[in-house]
Amino acid sequence: MCPKPARLSVGVVSAGRVGAVLGAALARAGHVITAVSAVSRESLRRAEELLPGAAVLPPDEVAARADLVLLAVPDDALPGMVRGLAAAGALRAGQIVVHTCGAHGVEVLAPAAEHGALGLALHPVMTFTGRPEDLQRIAACAFGITAADGDEVAWNVAEALVVEMGAEPVRVPPAARPLYHTALAHGANHLVTLVGECVDLLRDAGVATPQRLLGPLLSAALDNALRHGDRALTGPVARGDAGTVARHVEVLAEHAPEKLPAYRALAARTVTRAVDAGLLRADRAPDVAAAIEGETP
Known part of the structure; x- marks a missing residue:
């Protein structure tokens, strides 16, 4: 049985179709969305609609405020984003840093791990519109989850977060991710x-x-x-x-x-x-x- 994570402060980078919806799903599970990054008109609208009350801040400030940093950025942008947040001092020991890319495992989160953060890959296997109805669709989907080999605590945390959002976790070994x-x-x-x-x-x-x-x-x-x-x-x-x-x-x-x-x-x-x-x-x-x-x- 997966342990239930404690109530966490969550920072969402960024309020794209995936990030805004998963942030809302985590809020529905009892976590607190403290901040979100959003630049375009559409992302600002999603942040206001799905993550009301969250401060709109630059990515480094979003991450610095959060216990759980949700990185919902394109695959090619993820490595640079992680390196940038680490270099800015926005990541720290005790944080959970999650990305939603399907193509990457946890190796891309190595700069976060070097700062003592727990890195997880949670990839929702569904398409997103970025609208509230996606919250209902999550219940019918699975997440491909990946944690570090041999770290059963990390795997359990990943499973618990997905179950909290109402979805089904499916373990994908790091080497099998591509x-x-x-x-x-x-x-x-x-x-x-x-x-x-x-x-x-x-x-x-x-x-x-x-x-x-x-x-x-x-x-x-x-x-x-x-x-x-x-x-x-x-x-x-x-x-x-x-x-x-x-x-x-x-x-x-x-x-x-x-x-x-x-x-x-x-x-x-x-x-x-x-x-x-x-x-x-x-x-x-x-x-x-x-x-x-x-x-x-």
């Missing part, structure tokens, strides 16, 4: 790209409301994939219908050649996975692979 984030980005970001490509093709085909066709189909495909893995594969590649695949390639080459490389790459991966799952007979796979490359089966 692969973990690659997997999430590959799935979520490229799914949006793929759906956009499908919408474009349907509009080009004269379908006025592509979303009405794709919504139920893709929702069911995602649900089945998560439940059943590769056994959920359907369609001409998994069935071994090389002629249909060849026609797809011809149509894309004629009407949307810029989309053909992505179709070929995904179809080729589907051949491999369908064979491994026992859905596509191995003797049919060469014909389907040939069709994908535009060769006559």
Whole structure:
């Protein structure tokens, strides 16, 4: 069972979509948001709406006032932010310094650790609008959490903070953090790209409301994939219908050649996975692979 952290003063750097919402979630759990950094009009609005009463201050002053420093800044900005706060004397022993980046583990917080602070990585696996409704969505999401290897106290603190916010903590070992984030980005970001490509093709085909066709189909495909893995594969590649695949390639080459490389790459991966799952007979796979490359089966 995770120990419940004491009531903490929290400083949020900065009031972007993630920081403002997580700050509000920590306040809802009983902690006190003492200060927040915000510069743009949107971040100032979020700070006022989600973190009322928090002083708006520069990042070093925000950190200096806090027991828990929440660093919700872009991945590439995080290392410089940590170094800058440490150099400014804003970090100290006894603090908890948390970042929300998916790509980094706790190694990026080494300058904070050198000052005696406890470094944690808490990455919420959801998309944020920066609005109050995100607080309800947190309850349905998981956080990828990382602490230093062998420091069970740190892992327990990370778990407790996530549970307090109403979410589910999932341990990600430090060495696995890059692969973990690659997997999430590959799935979520490229799914949006793929759906956009499908919408474009349907509009080009004269379908006025592509979303009405794709919504139920893709929702069911995602649900089945998560439940059943590769056994959920359907369609001409998994069935071994090389002629249909060849026609797809011809149509894309004629009407949307810029989309053909992505179709070929995904179809080729589907051949491999369908064979491994026992859905596509191995003797049919060469014909389907040939069709994908535009060769006559």
